[in-house]
Amino acid sequence: MIRRIDLRGRLAAGETLDYRTLVPRAPVDVEAALDAVRPICDDVRHRGLAAVRELTLRFDGVELRDVRVPQDAIDQALAGLDGRVRTALEESIRRARLVHGDQRRQDVTTTVVPGGTVTERWIPVQRVGLYVPGGLAVYPSSVVMNVVPAQVAGVDSLAVASPPQKHFGGLPHPTILAACALLGVTEVYAVGGAQALAMFAYGLSNDAVGDDGVRVRPVDLVTGPGNVYVAAAKRLLRGVVGIDAEAGPTEIAVLADDTADAGHVAADLISQAEHDPLAASVLVTDSDALADAVTAELDLRTKTTKHDERVRTALSGEQSGIVLVDDLEQGLAVVDAYAAEHLEIQTRDAATVASRVRNAGAVFVGPWSPVSLGDYAAGSNHVLPTGGSARHTSGLSVQTFLRGVHVVHYDQEALKNVADDVRALADAEDLPAHGEAITARFEGDGR
Structure with missing residues (x-):
């Protein structure tokens, strides 16, 4: 049902890997x-x-x-x-x-x-x-x-x-x-x-x-x-x-090792796949055994889920997949390049691994912090950047609705003390009227 992308051994063989293009993503035009x-x-x-x-x-x-x-x-x-x-x-x-x-x-x-x-x-x-x-x-x-x-x-x-x-x-x-x-x-x-x-x-x-x-x-x-x-x-x-942002189809990435529960991982991948046939569900792991177990669990669980057709379409689409990596270090590089809307960390010492993530809309740490919790009742916001835009964009927050405005207040002496610097920079940029706006304030006082 869900395809595999095997990246193991390719770095050791001397390949240069562009993880942004190798990890699956929904085609949204x-x-x-x-x-x-x-x-x-x-x-x-x-x-x-x-x-x-x-x-x-x-x-x-x-x-x-x-x-x-x-x-x-x-x-x-x-x-x-x-x-x-x-x-x-x-x-x-x-x-x-x-x-x-x-x-x-x-x-x-x-x-x-x-x-x-x-x-x-x-x-x-x-x-x-x-x-x-x-x-x-x-x-x-x-x-x-x-x-x-x-x-x-x-x-x-x-x-x-x-x-x-x-x-x-x-x-x-x-x-x-x-x-x-x-x-x-x-x-x-x-x-x-x-x-x-x-x-x-x-x-x-x-x-x-x-x-x-x-x-x-x-x-x-x-x-x-x-x-x-x-x-x-x-x-x-x-x-x-x-x-706020141009939101695309929902995404979940799970970075997991052999300590992860395959049933939990499969359930979480399905939970996002039920949103939309274009929803993306991606597992990144260094464990063959986990990949096999998750694949089996996906097959079992999609048979009983309500929106089975939608889920199967999403999981079998080009936007979803299981990415096999050499180790968690490579796994971190993959998920950072992918910059998922939702990223789960289900590994040993998950909090430490999560602290090293740079690019994600929201990070869910350990086996008891599924994305579904964040969707409804974690207290976090679920309006998050998609399509890799988490590399440069934050999710919805109070700051979305605020504008920072600088209010500048200088008295006469403070302006006088920096007047020469302002005029020098104005001349350097060939904008003499900028300097003259300073000079005009001190005409007649010797400066």
């Missing part, structure tokens, strides 16, 4: 998807609500009456929420608030010289649009992961968009609405896909939509996961609006 989303975004920009309604009917099969979800529908969703699910969501929210509360940066003032200070202020984005997908699965957990850090950051205005569902009267899934209610989010829109992101980026004004009375204020930042068309819309709209 965001550039191609741009051609599909560009006319969608342009249509929403120019025709507003009329375009949103037509696009929703085309893609979701729902004829929207109200773009905004009525408050009574949000309240009813919470009232009808299963008690166990409500308890679990409340605990997820509690833990997320605990972790994200410690992320809030404080303003820092540095005295550069007497009379000269630079303060770094952390200012929250004013308005944010949070996207919650609704395709093959339902993601109330993504409501939590997007809303909590934004609230902790102090964002003034939050709006959530999620695709309308035929089976729920053209509203987003009720569990998503219930999660919004638990978090105190009242501005929710039944709009999905690229049209939702365009709506957030450009807004919907009364003038654009005639007498419907609908108004959606544009946002400053859009966050949240989605499919390739959502990623393409983010790429297209970046600059019009800020984005």
Whole structure:
């Protein structure tokens, strides 16, 4: 079912290995998807609500009456929420608030010289649009992961968009609405896909939509996961609006040795494979015996899992595989090159091995820290970089919703003391007016 890539002995044979190309990865062509989303975004920009309604009917099969979800529908969703699910969501929210509360940066003032200070202020984005997908699965957990850090950051205005569902009267899934209610989010829109992101980026004004009375204020930042068309819309709209990242199909990599439990590893690989046929599940190990045992466990467990066809497609796809390495040292090099969204370390002294990882969206240490825990209730954020972007990008956090602004305050004497240096650098760059802006302040005092 799952292919093997054997890297053993190749370094000793003198090969130069490019692990980024040797480790499997899902083929996602965001550039191609741009051609599909560009006319969608342009249509929403120019025709507003009329375009949103037509696009929703085309893609979701729902004829929207109200773009905004009525408050009574949000309240009813919470009232009808299963008690166990409500308890679990409340605990997820509690833990997320605990972790994200410690992320809030404080303003820092540095005295550069007497009379000269630079303060770094952390200012929250004013308005944010949070996207919650609704395709093959339902993601109330993504409501939590997007809303909590934004609230902790102090964002003034939050709006959530999620695709309308035929089976729920053209509203987003009720569990998503219930999660919004638990978090105190009242501005929710039944709009999905690229049209939702365009709506957030450009807004919907009364003038654009005639007498419907609908108004959606544009946002400053859009966050949240989605499919390739959502990623393409983010790429297209970046600059019009800020984005968190272009999320691709989910990924899990497991670095394991012969101490790992094959059943645990297989279960974790399957847990991410059930997200999407393009989901990537990768095991990196120096143990033939573990590779054989995990392969056998995958075969057994996929026969009983609910989404067996989806899981088998993901596990047998080119994006998944078992990578055999000479030792854990090579294994670390492989997983660092891969830069997985989720990386599990199931080895001897897992904490020490994990401390050496440089590139991953999130690292899960030891046999009792599966990715599923992070998806829901570890307190960490599950909106993470994919497609190798963990080499340069962080997951969603409070910092996503904050902007660092430097505030410079020099008095006359502090500026006078550095005036010659500023003028010298201005002359070196052939920008004399920069120096003259300093000189103008001291004309008549001998400098």
